[in-house]
Amino acid sequence: MIDLRLPIGIFFLLVGLLMAGYGVVSPNDIPHIGMKINGNLDWGIVLTIFGLLMTIFGWRGQRRPPEPKNEQPPVH
Amino acid sequence: MLQHLLLLATAMAPVQTSVAAAASAAHAAPHALIHLAPIDIAILAVYLVFVIAIGYITGKGHQTSEDFFLSGRSIPAWITGLAFISANLGALEVMGMATSGYQYGMMTANYYWVGAIPAMVFMGVAMMPFFYGSKVRSVPEFLKKRYNEGARFINAITFAVFTPAISGISMYAMAVVLQDFLGWHFWPSVVVSGLVVLVYTFLGGLTASIYNEVLQFFLIVLGVAPLTIIGLIANHAKAVKHAAAGMHESWLMAATAGWGDFKHWLDTHQVSQGKAMLPGNMWLHTWMGTGHAAGNTLQITWPGVVLGLGFVLSFSYWCTNFLVVQRALAAKDMNSAQRTPLLAAFPKMLFPFIVILPGILAIPLLPHLVTGGTVVHGKIVSDTHTVNNVMPLMMGTYYPAGLLGLGLTALMASFMSGMAGNVTAFNTVVTYDLYGSLINPNASDKHYLWFGRFMTVLGVAISVGFAFWVRGANSIMGYTQTIFGVVNAPLIAVFLLGMFWPRTTPWGGFIGLLVGTGTSVTLWILCMKGHPMAHFYKHGTTSAFWNALWSFCAGASSTVLVSLFTRRQPVEQLTGLVYQVTPRGEASATLAWYRKPLVLGILALLATLILNLLFW
Numbered sequence: 001m002i003d004l005r006l007p008i009g010i011f012f013l014l015v016g017l018l019m020a021g022y023g024v025v026s027p028n029d030i031p032h033i034g035m036k037i038n039g040n041l042d043w044g045i046v047l048t049i050f051g052l053l054m055t056i057f058g059w060r061g062q063r064r065p066p067e068p069k070n071e072q073p074p075v076h
Numbered sequence: 077m078l079q080h081l082l083l084l085a086t087a088m089a090p091v092q093t094s095v096a097a098a099a100s101a102a103h104a105a106p107h108a109l110i111h112l113a114p115i116d117i118a119i120l121a122v123y124l125v126f127v128i129a130i131g132y133i134t135g136k137g138h139q140t141s142e143d144f145f146l147s148g149r150s151i152p153a154w155i156t157g158l159a160f161i162s163a164n165l166g167a168l169e170v171m172g173m174a175t176s177g178y179q180y181g182m183m184t185a186n187y188y189w190v191g192a193i194p195a196m197v198f199m200g201v202a203m204m205p206f207f208y209g210s211k212v213r214s215v216p217e218f219l220k221k222r223y224n225e226g227a228r229f230i231n232a233i234t235f236a237v238f239t240p241a242i243s244g245i246s247m248y249a250m251a252v253v254l255q256d257f258l259g260w261h262f263w264p265s266v267v268v269s270g271l272v273v274l275v276y277t278f279l280g281g282l283t284a285s286i287y288n289e290v291l292q293f294f295l296i297v298l299g300v301a302p303l304t305i306i307g308l309i310a311n312h313a314k315a316v317k318h319a320a321a322g323m324h325e326s327w328l329m330a331a332t333a334g335w336g337d338f339k340h341w342l343d344t345h346q347v348s349q350g351k352a353m354l355p356g357n358m359w360l361h362t363w364m365g366t367g368h369a370a371g372n373t374l375q376i377t378w379p380g381v382v383l384g385l386g387f388v389l390s391f392s393y394w395c396t397n398f399l400v401v402q403r404a405l406a407a408k409d410m411n412s413a414q415r416t417p418l419l420a421a422f423p424k425m426l427f428p429f430i431v432i433l434p435g436i437l438a439i440p441l442l443p444h445l446v447t448g449g450t451v452v453h454g455k456i457v458s459d460t461h462t463v464n465n466v467m468p469l470m471m472g473t474y475y476p477a478g479l480l481g482l483g484l485t486a487l488m489a490s491f492m493s494g495m496a497g498n499v500t501a502f503n504t505v506v507t508y509d510l511y512g513s514l515i516n517p518n519a520s521d522k523h524y525l526w527f528g529r530f531m532t533v534l535g536v537a538i539s540v541g542f543a544f545w546v547r548g549a550n551s552i553m554g555y556t557q558t559i560f561g562v563v564n565a566p567l568i569a570v571f572l573l574g575m576f577w578p579r580t581t582p583w584g585g586f587i588g589l590l591v592g593t594g595t596s597v598t599l600w601i602l603c604m605k606g607h608p609m610a611h612f613y614k615h616g617t618t619s620a621f622w623n624a625l626w627s628f629c630a631g632a633s634s635t636v637l638v639s640l641f642t643r644r645q646p647v648e649q650l651t652g653l654v655y656q657v658t659p660r661g662e663a664s665a666t667l668a669w670y671r672k673p674l675v676l677g678i679l680a681l682l683a684t685l686i687l688n689l690l691f692w
Contacts, residue, residue, distance in 0.1 A: 001150065001283075002133055002134070004155055004290055004291075007129070007133075007287075008291050011122065011123070011126045012294070012298070014122055015119055015123075015482065018118060018119060018478075019115070019119075019479070019482065022477075022478045028476040028478075029476070030306055030474060030476060031473070031474060031476060032473055032474060033306075033309055033310050033313040034313055034317060035309065035313055035325060037309070037325075037327060037330070039302070039306070039475070039476050039478070039479045040115075040476060040477075040478035040479055042327060043302055043479060044478075046298075047298060047482075
């Protein structure tokens with residue numbers, strides 16, 4: 001089974017790059033607050049970093065053999 | 077879902093007004109308030125491609141019905157834990173919580189910190205060993221093993237009838253929002269979104285649903301969280317607008333300053349609550365003024381919150397509803413199943429800051445939102461500037477193109493996660509507990525796999541059909557959600573006695589289920605019809621909490637009474653189902669502390685206690 005962190009990471013990497021790229025090309029401030037904050041660039045960078053970390057962890061997890069099932073009885 | 081069901085159950089009148097407005101909107105010609113840029117559409121398209129691709133990839137290895145319905149019991153705890161929250165995080169919850177934040181403030185967080193976390197901890201520590209250890213495939217099947225076929229049938233048929241209906245209502249609400257804000261027509265919104273969910277649940281079954289729920293969880297968090305930050309910044313900007321137009325500040329500095337500015341605004345303003353004006357600072361408290369119903373925004377009393385919400389309603393939902401239990405049953409082993417609700421509790425307790433706080437922050441920013449629709453010549457006419465739309469309105473106001481696409485995709489994701497959760501739970505219960513139990517008990521596993529896929533199609537079709545039905549007859553929306561909440565309220569009595577009192581007999585459980593449900597429905601009808609008892613409670617919220625408690629007492633006492641006079645099962649039949657006769661493992665010295673359910677449970681409760689104290 002695919003390591004779920006991989007598709008999640010790739011998804012956010014793509015969306016993050018899209019937003020950050022759009023923020024660079026079309027640097028719109030957040031409307032109605034009168035402040036110089038490029039929301040797309042800043043949040044796009046956050047998403048890109050998150051996506052990158054998930055992709056790396058997912059890629060490493062994919063190469064690792066699956067953990068054995070823990071068949072212990074319930075622990076209270 | 078519990079939170080929104082309860083809020084609907086407790087405020088029927090305003091909800092029906094707003095529903096009427098929404099229905100009116102659904103028939104009106106689409107007119108866009110927000111225009112999407114190509115970047116917004118690109119983000120939505122990437123999301124749709126990914127959810128379908130995940131469905132395709134996860135469905136490739138499915139060979140047995142258990143693969144399809146229970147993911148072959150192979151999923152790690154962190155995934156089932158996030159899916160556990162996400163399946164409960166439909167569009168109605170995300171948007172409804174912001175609405176409640178605007179109307180009632182942080183008191184709405186009681187639905188999380190009292191109405192969810194303690195029950196989730198109890199589920200992981202005390203109840204999961206019986207659900208997972210007994211190898212049942214569904215909650216109704218557990219009732220069959222512990223009690224009898226009758227108890228299973230009641231639970232299964234209720235679940236099968238209401239689950240796709242609730243899903244259809246969520247679909248309807250989402251389509252109305254898309255129509256109001258984006259100008260998309262009602263029917264393509266419903267049909268296309270239904271088709272996307274159908275494709276990935278049909279291909280990948282529960283695994284696809286769970287995997288997508290985790291993606292949707294992160295998308296909801298990362299798509300909606302900026303609204304809290306921007307809401308704080310906007311409050312800061314509002315406070316300093318005359319001094320520093322066009323100023324440069326970092327997100328962090330502006331948001332931190334915004335919290336102080338917002339609190340100052342609440343301290344110095346009165347906010348309308350129905351016909352009354354209340355001090356604004358009441359909107360940041362969860363317990364203040366709960367000594368009497370008139371002393372707080374939600375008009376609740378603390379005994380009702382603790383016993384009705386914190387015990388009966390939340391335990392019934394989080395410990396017995398198959399929609400959430402199914403996620404834990406897909407875990408790869410017992411320890412992972414136990415940790416599923418416990419790991420879910422930590423992000424869950426922080427959700428008020430993402431879904432409720434933007435609604436509260438909107439009070440100074442969007443001060444003129446109305447309850448329900450606008451009345452013109454005696455008829456309710458659609459009005460997008462209602463409290464029900466506070467979240468999309470905030471997004472439309474403060475999100476630039478790009479971020480707006482992310483936010484709307486997050487709302488779409490919340491709708492899809494809720495719907496997929498309902499559909500996968502529906503197909504499992506219908507296949508195993510109705511078809512496989514009553515109609516065709518000796519079919520091959522391949523046949524059940526085929527039937528499950530067919531039920532997936534049927535579940536989506538019923539949901540779509542229900543969305544169109546609600547559009548034509550909107551009053552059924554509030555009633556359907558309320559009745560489902562009411563019917564589920566007393567379930568926990570029968571489960572607790574069944575799991576922790578070996579003397580409980582099959583007839584005791586069956587009769588207890590009937591009496592508890594009957595009491596709950598009767599009390600609800602009496603309150604709806606204006607019985608004097610309803611006036612005693614003063615407010616719908618209080619009556620919902622107390623009705624749940626009375627139904628619990630009726631169900632529990634009748635179970636005990638009937639059990640004392642009917643024949644009990646042999647002890648060997650109860651092994652794995654009842655605490656006293658089930659062998660338990662000692663806490664392993666090799667198990668790391670963060671894998672021990674009791675340790676995680678205590679940490680979750682302590683963290684929740686701290687949050688309650690911070691927002692007392």
